[in-house]
Amino acid sequence: MRTRTSRSVRLLAAVTLYAAALGAVSGCGGSPQSVRSGDTETQARRAQQVAAAWDGSAAAGAWRNGFHPMSDVMHAPPGGLRSKADRQAYEDHSFVLEGELPATAPKGGLVAWSDGRTLTRPLTGAAESYRALAGGARVGGRPHLTVTGARLGGMSVATTRGPAVIPAWLFRLKGYAAPLERAAVTASELPRPPVKGALDVPGFPLGRMVRMSADGRSVTVVALHGVCGKGPAVDVLETRGSVVLSASVKAPAEGGHCTKQGKLQEVTVRLGRSLGDRVLLDVHTGRPVFYRPPHGPSPSWS
Incomplete structure (x- = not known):
């Protein structure tokens, strides 16, 4: 499916939000790594693994039976x-x-x-x-x-x-x-993922969900890319029970100065059909990409 990058959220010298998650995933000057030829196959295999682990799992059932806000509280x-x-x-x-x-x-x-x-x-x-x-x-x-x-x-x-x-x-x-x-009520705890994280997969983990369209056919998430890249790209694997997002960085042009900076951007992802009660997942962490209300606390993990 297609992705569309909207406004930059913030330019950070050190992107604290992703520091723990990125671990060894680095590239030009310490900024996020761009996906090269052949790496997309690795992402695709990992996406299939994440979808297979979640579809029909107890974690997916807990997600569907919980209270998870998708708009401001x-x-x-x-x-x-x-x-x-x-x-x-x-x-x-x-x-x-x-x-x-x-x-x-x-x-x-x-x-x-x-x-x-x-x-x-x-x-x-x-x-x-x-x-x-x-x-x-x-x-x-x-x-x-x-x-x-x-x-x-x-x-x-x-x-x-x-x-x-x-x-x-x-x-x-x-x-x-x-x-x-x-x-006046608290959100349900996020379920324990049935699959472990795989930070050796090319690309980088996604941030929070920002919004979902009224018809559920598109979601906007926060993505990270380095100043060396041409911007973030998000691939989508849709199954009956889940939607797995794989974020990466568009390869930069050869040459030029590269600094250790990252940029957070909102990326709108188009889906083949409404998200519905399917679980929106990140390929790297294997966890749901949850919505964090701007005027409320982030949900906690079980």
Whole structure:
């Protein structure tokens, strides 16, 4: 399938996100290695191995039966924030509390999908949810949003199993009629992979998933490439139960100066059919390429 590289995310002198995963996978001046002639066959064999290990496995079943958000777990009030200062405060997690928050809450909350399936997940308290919302940052003289209270309600999020309604804390914001919504339930743990990582495979591990199209026919992931290369490329192996992504670097032109730098980019991958409940996997790690909400914690591994 085709891939399309969108905007650069950030240029890093040392790409901390990938340091542990890359290990010995290096190339020009210590930057990610480009895939040469014959290396694509190695990637293809590894992709088949990863797909075979996951398809029909207990790990795949746990993935499909879990709660894995595919959209942000925090929603600004309907209609959006009214000023540039408020929008900046929202992005910076700049909040102050002026009011009381509920001291008690149920221990569990029900995640409900449109097909009737449900799942009970642990419920976070209002105070804990507020601390995650505010991020522990000192506001000082910076623009901020003021929380005056909260109540337990619900919100809709996209998940690997389709749209779901989940419990949410509805935080009242000073100056706004509608509340800010933040998920009150935790995501399921990511299943233990049924296949070990293989970092000797040409290319490099992928980062997180950024977004999925409404029809599930394309996914956008964070990929790494060195300044020596022409950009990242992502090959796709689709099976009935999984989609395996193999990231590599387009070979650079001969000659020229090469520095030890890496660039993170968003790469949009087109699929032959909707991702659905298939597991999106990385060929190098053998693990799911999970979605990390911009205003929520990363899911943990089981």
